[in-house]
Amino acid sequence: MDTLDKKILEMLKINARESFATIGKEVGLSAPAIGKRVRQMEEESIIEGYSLKVNHEKLGIETKAYITLVMHRESTGTSNSIEQIRAMEEVQSCDRITGDDCLCILGYFRNNRHLIAFLEKISAYGASKTSIILEV
Structure with a gap:
């Protein structure tokens, strides 16, 4: 190159x-x-693909958030649990990370109520911390 x-x-x-x-x-x-x-x-896989930039606000997405998740001991390292989280419609990306947290999730939500419902859903997997994105 x-x-x-x-x-x-x-x-x-x-x-x-x-x-x-x-x-x-x-x-x-x-x-x-x-x-x-x-x-x-x-x-040569230097270029792996092409992406589309979408205006999510025009699609009704009002809330974006980073959510870190400390998974319950029985879920830790379980690729099935991680794949279930990655498959949720709100999840834009889900990365395994080092440190006290296990996962870092980027989620898009219609509004704060939708975010709350999502947090309740993933509470089955562990304890979460949420940071709402104010501006990109």
Whole structure:
């Protein structure tokens, strides 16, 4: 991976739908050359996929929160419990972490009542601490 590949990646991070022609003009290569480099980075798993940025407020999401969870001893290390949490519709990401907490969950909720209902649901797995996201 050279400096041109890094520049291509930076441009794709800003706009994954940017045309190869536009990227090529910026870095001094043709559109087919950019396409070849992008395909190569995909084949090498440098680029693992593309994502979509969504305005969640327009979809009725008013509350976003980070929730850390200390799992009950019987649930700790149980991949089934973790997969059940990850499968919940409110969970955007769920990472196993080090330290006193076991999991860090990013959740999206219609409102605070929805968040409370979610916290009650995951209380079966352990004790949680919640930090509501005020601004991204």
